[in-house]
Amino acid sequence: MNNTPTWYQMDHIANLVNEDLHDLLVLATTNGIKLQKKSGTITVHRNDLTRLFEEISRDVPRRRHVLTKSLLPHLDLPWAKALKGIYEEDAAWPASMSPQQGEFLRSLIQNINPKKCLEIGCFIGASTLWICSALEDCGNNGILHSVDLYGDKMPFKHIKYMFLLDALSYIQKRLDEAELSHRNIQHVGHSHLVGSQYDKLIGDELDFLFIDGDHTIEGATGDFLLYEPHLKKGGYLMFHDIYPEVCGWDGPAHVINSIIAKQPGKYQFVELDTAPQNYGISLIKKIAK
Ligand SMILES: C[S@@+](CC[C@H](N)C(=O)[O-])C[C@H]1O[C@@H](n2cnc3c(N)ncnc32)[C@H](O)[C@@H]1O
Missing domain, CATH: 3.40.50.150 (Vaccinia Virus protein VP39)
Known part of the structure; x- marks a missing residue:
């Protein structure tokens, strides 16, 4: 049993990534990511999350764990x-x-x-x-x-x-x-x-x-x-x-x-x-x- 939602609230996502909600809505729509209003809040479909986070983090430098030599x-x-x-x-x-x-x-x-x-x-x-x-x-x-x-x-x-x-x-x-x-x-x-x-x-x-x-x-x-x-x-x-x-x-x-x-x-x-x-x-x- 998996309890993941199908629709994610954009205001919740803005909060998670510490971004302005309006900027995030613009980023999504200019990149062709469809948003839908549900129960008064704007949401994004789970299938579009990967693309949305790719856009959000496009210029963010990645950090990685470095594999140990003994491994x-x-x-x-x-x-x-x-x-x-x-x-x-x-x-x-x-x-x-x-x-x-x-x-x-x-x-x-x-x-x-x-x-x-x-x-x-x-x-x-x-x-x-x-x-x-x-x-x-x-x-x-x-x-x-x-x-x-x-x-x-x-x-x-x-x-x-x-x-x-x-x-x-x-x-x-x-x-x-x-x-x-x-x-x-x-x-x-x-x-x-x-x-x-x-x-x-x-x-x-x-x-x-x-x-x-x-x-x-x-x-x-x-x-x-x-x-x-x-x-x-x-x-x-x-x-x-x-x-x-x-x-x-x-x-x-x-x-x-x-x-x-x-x-x-x-x-x-x-x-x-x-x-x-x-x-x-x-x-x-x-x-x-
Ligand atoms: C720090 S990560 C674990 C990292 C992992 N032990 C590792 O080193 O590869 C914390 C994990 O705890 C899970 N978690 C947090 N609260 C939980 C809860 N109440 N019940 C079950 N899992 C929970 C999260 O989903 C997340 O995957």
């Missing part, structure tokens, strides 16, 4: 090729974890050899592929459950080119290309809704939990409170984007400081600096239930 020798392998393809997308920067962080995650999974993993927030699939490729190497029937709204990825603040239609189909295509589809189960929907049906949808306890979804205090706290009880004693939890002053989000830091750090008998944790931006990772081991 390059693997590029004849399907999983590495698929990841390279993801990192070549305009949309990948900065929301996908960097290759440096991905290699850390891959190596962590290879070392802890988990059977059941869950990630909240997969965006266009970079973290998904890093984890699934490691599970494949472990050869232990490990599975990654991924929870995301999937749907269309829209630009964000000044990153006007961060756009990709239908993330779910995109990720499935990349997983097939990586020959890793058998390692991933996708749950489409709000993480709080999926988490409230954990027993039915996911089942037994987790060895590894990665929280990288809604980064607001309310969203990250809700994810932690819903999913952490399903993490085994001895299991690992990872947060991305833990330094609000760099990444601009305060949810993960809030959970770490106000819940995790206050229970030293239950968790051991370490904060890791990350490259190339120090958005930060926190790695937490649950040592007591």
